[in-house]
Amino acid sequence: MMTAKSPEQDAEKRNKNWQSGVGPPHSKWLRAFDGPLTRDLLLSPGGFGLGQVPAKSQPDAVTTSVCGYCSTGCSLNLHLKEGEAISLSPNTNYPVNLGMACPKGWEALTVLDAPDRATTPLLRDASDKLKPVDWSTALQTFVTRMQGIQSRHGDDSIAFISTGQMATEEMAFLGALAKFGMGMKHGDGNTRQCMATSVVAYKQSFGFDAPPYTYGDFEESDTIVLVGSNLCLAHPIMWERVMRNKHKPEIIVVDPRCTETAMAATLHLPLAPKSDMDLFYGVARILIERSWIDREFIDAHTNDFDSFAEFVQPFTLDRVVAATGLSAETIERFATLIHEGKRVSFWWTMGVNQSYQGVRTAQSLINLALMTGNIGKPGTGANSITGQCNAMGSRLFSNTTGLLGGHDFANAEHRAKVAEILNIDEARIPRESSLAYHEILEGVLKGKIHGLWVICTNPAHSWINQRLCHDILDRLDFLVVQDMYHSTETAQRAHLVLPAAGWGEKDGTFINSERRFGILKKVRRPPGQALSDFSIFRLIADAWGCGQMFDRWDSPEAVFQILKQLSAGQPCDITGIEDYRMIEESGGIQWPLVRGEGSVARGEKERRLFCDGRFYHPDGRATFLFEAPRPMPEPASAKYPFVLLTGRGTASQWHTQTRTSKSEVLRKLYPQLLYVEINPNDARSLGIAPNEIVSVESQRGRVTAQAFLTPSVLVGQVFVPMHESNANQLTDAVFDPYSKQPSYKSCAVRVTRIGA
Ligand SMILES: Nc1nc2c(c(=O)[nH]1)N[C@H]1C(S)=C(S)[C@@H](COP(=O)(O)OP(=O)(O)OC[C@H]3O[C@@H](n4cnc5c(=O)[nH]c(N)nc54)[C@H](O)[C@@H]3O)O[C@H]1N2
Ligand SMILES: Nc1nc2c(c(=O)[nH]1)N[C@H]1C(S)=C(S)[C@@H](COP(=O)(O)OP(=O)(O)OC[C@H]3O[C@@H](n4cnc5c(=O)[nH]c(N)nc54)[C@H](O)[C@@H]3O)O[C@H]1N2
Ligand code: SF4
Ligand SMILES: [Mo]
Numbered sequence: 183m184m185t186a187k188s189p190e191q192d193a194e195k196r197n198k199n200w201q202s203g204v205g206p207p208h209s210k211w212l213r214a215f216d217g218p219l220t221r222d223l224l225l226s227p228g229g230f231g232l233g234q235v236p237a238k239s240q241p242d243a244v245t246t247s248v249c250g251y252c253s254t255g256c257s258l259n260l261h262l263k264e265g266e267a268i269s270l271s272p273n274t275n276y277p278v279n280l281g282m283a284c285p286k287g288w289e290a291l292t293v294l295d296a297p298d299r300a301t302t303p304l305l306r307d308a309s310d311k312l313k314p315v316d317w318s319t320a321l322q323t324f325v326t327r328m329q330g331i332q333s334r335h336g337d338d339s340i341a342f343i344s345t346g347q348m349a350t351e352e353m354a355f356l357g358a359l360a361k362f363g364m365g366m367k368h369g370d371g372n373t374r375q376c377m378a379t380s381v382v383a384y385k386q387s388f389g390f391d392a393p394p395y396t397y398g399d400f401e402e403s404d405t406i407v408l409v410g411s412n413l414c415l416a417h418p419i420m421w422e423r424v425m426r427n428k429h430k431p432e433i434i435v436v437d438p439r440c441t442e443t444a445m446a447a448t449l450h451l452p453l454a455p456k457s458d459m460d461l462f463y464g465v466a467r468i469l470i471e472r473s474w475i476d477r478e479f480i481d482a483h484t485n486d487f488d489s490f491a492e493f494v495q496p497f498t499l500d501r502v503v504a505a506t507g508l509s510a511e512t513i514e515r516f517a518t519l520i521h522e523g524k525r526v527s528f529w530w531t532m533g534v535n536q537s538y539q540g541v542r543t544a545q546s547l548i549n550l551a552l553m554t555g556n557i558g559k560p561g562t563g564a565n566s567i568t569g570q571c572n573a574m575g576s577r578l579f580s581n582t583t584g585l586l587g588g589h590d591f592a593n594a595e596h597r598a599k600v601a602e603i604l605n606i607d608e609a610r611i612p613r614e615s616s617l618a619y620h621e622i623l624e625g626v627l628k629g630k631i632h633g634l635w636v637i638c639t640n641p642a643h644s645w646i647n648q649r650l651c652h653d654i655l656d657r658l659d660f661l662v663v664q665d666m667y668h669s670t671e672t673a674q675r676a677h678l679v680l681p682a683a684g685w686g687e688k689d690g691t692f693i694n695s696e697r698r699f700g701i702l703k704k705v706r707r708p709p710g711q712a713l714s715d716f717s718i719f720r721l722i723a724d725a726w727g728c729g730q731m732f733d734r735w736d737s738p739e740a741v742f743q744i745l746k747q748l749s750a751g752q753p754c755d756i757t758g759i760e761d762y763r764m765i766e767e768s769g770g771i772q773w774p775l776v777r778g779e780g781s782v783a784r785g786e787k788e789r790r791l792f793c794d795g796r797f798y799h800p801d802g803r804a805t806f807l808f809e810a811p812r813p814m815p816e817p818a819s820a821k822y823p824f825v826l827l828t829g830r831g832t833a834s835q836w837h838t839q840t841r842t843s844k845s846e847v848l849r850k851l852y853p854q855l856l857y858v859e860i861n862p863n864d865a866r867s868l869g870i871a872p873n874e875i876v877s878v879e880s881q882r883g884r885v886t887a888q889a890f891l892t893p894s895v896l897v898g899q900v901f902v903p904m905h906e907s908n909a910n911q912l913t914d915a916v917f918d919p920y921s922k923q924p925s926y927k928s929c930a931v932r933v934t935r936i937g938a
Contacts, residue, residue: 246273246766248692248700249287250347250685251836253568254419255694255770256283258290260686260705267291267686267705277769277787278397278694280426284418285834289845291686294706296844298669300681301710312668312679317711321725323678327660329726331633332365341368341622341631345638346376346570349690349702350579351741352715353572355732356637357581359719362610363728367617368631370583372639373576374619375646376532378921379540380566381577386541386807386920387548387564389798390588390753391577394791395527395563396696396772397423402561404429405523407436409458409547410533410927411567414442415833417531420567420695429561432519436461437533438827439859439901440894451516452896453506455825456537456928459811462546464502465517467494469553474521476555483795483803484552490806505811520554525561531569532829536927538815541920545807552804558792567695571685574693578754578773579745583615587748591615603747606731618922619645620915626654633660637715638682642671643838643907646924647882647915664718667840671907682715683708684841690716690738691765696788697754698770701762716741749773753798814928815916822880822930824864824900826912829927831857831903839905856906858887859895860933870935878902880931883911889933900933 241261249256257276260267270291274281303320304312315323331339342360344353353371360366381391388394400406400423413421421443424433435447436458444450453461469475470491480487499510506513520526528547537543544566551557551564568574578588589596591612601608617625623645625631634655645651655661655675663676666684673679687708691699708714713721716738723729735741739762749756758775765771772789797804818825834851836842843849858878860870870876876889878900885908895901902909904926914929 241268245703245705246276246701247686247703247705248571248694248770249283249290250571250692250702251286251290252417253570253573253695254278254417255571255692255698255700256287256419257700257770258283258287260703262705266707275769278698278700279419282419282422285848285851286836286842289842289848291706292847293841293844294684294686294709296667298667299709299712300665300668300673300679301712302681303711304668304676304679306677312676317721320678320680321721324662324680324722325725327677328364328633328635331659335630335632337365338367339631340364340366340633340635341617341625342366342635342637343619343622343639343641344369344371344576344580344582346371346373346568346573346576348572348638348715349688349738350572350575350693350699350745351690351738352719353576353580354586354741354745355716355719355735357579357586358604358735359723359728359732360635361581361612362604362606363723363731364726367612367614368622368625369581369616370619370622371576371580372641372644373570373573373580374922375536375644375924375926376569377535377566377573377577378618378923379535379537379544379918380568381583382921383541383544383548384566386805387545388804389800392753392791392798393566393568393574393695393697394557395565396788396790398788399527399561399563399565399790400424401427402429403427403431403525403527404561405432405434405519405526407434407520407526407528408443408447409436409528409530410535411529411531412437412441412443412830413567414446416569416830417567417695418833432523434516434519438896438899449512449515449519451506451508451512453508455827455899456539456814457506457811458534458543459539459546460497460502460505461508461513462543462550463494463497463808463811464499464513465520466490466546466549466553467497468499468514468517469521469550470494472521474517475553479555479795480553483797484806485801485803486806487553490549490808493808520550525559526551526554526556527561527563527565528556529565529567531567533927535566535921535923536925537923538916538918538925538928539809539812540918540923540925542807542809542811548804549806549808552806558790558795560790563790571694572692574695574697575691578693583618585611587745588752588754589748600748603744620917620922620924623651623654626657632658633662634658635662635664636672636676637664640665640670640672640838640840642675644904644910646910646913646926648908648910648913649883650915651910664715665840666712670838670840680718681710681712682718683712687712688714688716688738691742691762693773694770697772699756699759699765699773700770701766815925816881816914816929818898818930822932824898824931824933826878826880826929826931827895827899827901827927828904828909828913829901831905835903835905837904838907852905853888856885856887856902856909857890858933859890859892859901861893861895861897861899862891863897864933865889865891868933868935870933875936877934877936878912878931879934880912880914880929882914883908885909885911886936900931
């Protein structure tokens with residue numbers, strides 16, 4: 183059990199730490215500021231600590247809801263007046279955030295009031311303008327056009343792209359409606375851009391997509407290895423959990439850039455981009471050579487260690503030094519720290535997943551945890567950190583690549599089980615999983631897919647190789663975009679826009695990074711005629727003519743009960759969760775919770791997986807998986823001499839900025855222009871002055887950006903944040919062969935002075 187300190191103590195400690203330079207905040211947030219970062223500012227809405235409810239409008243009730251941005255899953259108190267939320271503060275009573283929230287959480291309500299909210303359906307007319315229409319016209323158009331395409335080109339000629347940011351119940355409804363009701367075979371999510379690599383890595387290594395950890399492991403660990411993970415700004419409240427660690431942990435950050443997280447580390451390994459596999463194989467070789475491995479655990483709980491041990495033999499120190507650019511001492515030190523640690527935890531995020539060899543890279547880390555027995559015990563684990571608020575829900579319940587409830591489309595028993603529970607004809611369940619995101623887009627290019635329904639994601643901004651993506655979207659006969667805002671880059675290209683309610687305007691559950699179900703609640707009326715995604719799916723089911731199939735799907739909580747039934751007997755079994763009330767009263771509940779086996783009732787607040795050393799493969803063992811590292815698909819060249827890294831820019835920006843750019847507070851916390859981080863030595867040789875507007879160009883596109891000279895990127899590399907709409911003009915559409923996740927963090931660019 184965790185005992186929370188008083189919020190004041192926490193805030194005090196954070197302030198002290200920050201003033202002494204430990205942990206966030208970082209120059210990049212401060213760059214947007216003129217004045218000093220004071221305690222007042224930190225504690226104000228938009229700061230991290232506890233704030234006050236404004237006195238001018240006193241609330242008359244309070245309720246809670248989990249945040250709708252990142253996968254941390256913080257709980258927020260929502261202060262209500264006559265049933266509507268007027269302000270919020272972080273929940274001090276929740277085991278995840280313990281009274282903290284980051285700027286995005288603090289500002290979650292503000293962005294709901296933006297003037298570009300979609301308030302009515304919009305239909306493109308003969309003059310090529312989006313014009314308001316009523317819901318019945320919108321639904322009729324949706325059905326006529328989509329069914330028309332199907333009758334001309336076959337069932338598979340329509341597809342959907344969804345998200346990790348809707349409620350679990352909404353994702354399940356969409357997936358079931360599209361695939362069982364509307365006859366679509368293909369639908370994928372933006373989680374392909376994000377978590378697909380972890381999903382495949384875990385499935386192959388452990389037998390199920392199962393991140394083993396609980397956030398308490400951040401506090402229990404004595405050696406925390408963060409790989410390609412900028413926790414300080416991408417998961418600030420997880421970083422706060424690291425700061426509560428009382429074991430004076432070694433914090434080892436493996437990242438080409440000296441990020442805000444690397445600055446706070448005890449050891450930073452600025453390796454050459456995409457050389458992680460070489461590093462981890464080399465470290466495995468050292469551990470084996472020195473017998474720094476847990477032979478007992480390996481023998482009892484894993485397969486294929488001996489072939490792995492043989493495979494890593496050629497990864498000598500010299501070879502790893504050459505591949506990574508790290509010194510032999512640093513690599514040895516890293517191996518020694520792993521050996522000396524009693525509780526070593528390995529964490530990774532997009533620096534690993536977004537790679538043309540992401541799955542094997544994730545597994546090279548999983549292997550380190552397995553061979554040292556660092557799994558299933560407090561403070562350990564091979565831990566993939568998820569990104570979006572409900573990426574985990576999407577992985578288990580979206581019915582995209584996997585059948586509802588962590589099942590498999592190709593498995594006849596699974597199909598029969600799902601058909602029986604849903605009371606549908608088994609023949610309606612596809613026998614194969616969906617095409618992946620990029621294969622759906624290729625399907626458009628090849629003239630196979632003609633209609634696309636995009637829900638709660640903004641591919642025209644976020645997808646890799648943007649020009650190609652725009653070309654593909656513009657070829658569609660019918661593009662439907664269902665979003666909170668009509669102004670997104672994707673909505674602007676749509677034939678039909680469906681106005682969606684957002685976080686705070688609907689009910690359901692999210693599943694956070696540590697597998698915890700949390701409740702989100704309706705505390706605001708959606709603007710105009712906007713409807714919850716759940717209601718939109720309901721209306722479409724009826725208009726399509728398959729409403730009867732979803733008779734029981736009449737509220738999010740009713741769907742939650744169906745999902746429970748579907749999960750029975752799976753590793754993600756949640757039959758022990760009674761209802762929403764139980765989730766709420768327990769401070770969220772981690773999966774699995776099997777009926778009759780739950781210990782939540784005994785006050786247990788957190789659980790990790792694999793405590794008994796049993797994995798999900800039929801023989802109960804985990805597998806060592808490995809493969810020779812491959813060269814970067816588009817290495818730096820004479821014409822394009824820099825490796826481009828992309829990623830998150832600040833804690834106050836969320837992805838394509840449809841939400842975060844609507845808050846005045848958040849806008850003050852991030853740079854207003856696209857910037858490119860470049861090493862001062864490179865800038866000097868190119869004659870680039872600080873803050874000069876420069877051109878950044880790849881084989882695919884060119885953007886202008888403000889040069890930010892910083893040694894945090896090494897010579898020969900540059901970094902561009904993903905938040906400005908044109909950043910993905912530069913990126914190269916290459917994918918991991920197993921997970922089909924885009925490699926957003928590796929392509930070649932040149933940087934030039936404008937007019938030079
Ligand atoms: N503020 C904010 N928070 C967010 C989000 C947001 O948009 N804004 N998005 C959320 C989502 S969906 C996600 S997926 C997460 C992402 O969270 P993170 O993965 O932590 O964020 P990124 O900045 O994309 O990438 C992390 C780091 O990978 C490094 N990297 C690049 N190439 C390599 C490599 O070859 N090896 C290694 N070891 N590292 C490399 C980059 O330098 C970068 O610092 O953040 C979540 N949280
Ligand atoms: N270059 C580069 N590109 C990247 C990345 C990178 O690191 N580098 N990271 C990738 C990653 S990890 C991710 S996860 C993706 C994210 O990419 P996207 O998913 O495209 O980004 P978001 O801005 O989160 O888009 C969510 C959309 O849903 C809308 N929305 C929000 N809530 C709701 C709701 O409840 N219902 C509906 N219907 N709509 C809603 C928002 O207004 C927004 O338009 O970007 C990827 N792109
Ligand atoms: S850390 Fe993530 S979940 Fe917590 S308040 Fe910030 S965005 Fe929301
Ligand atoms: Mo993500």
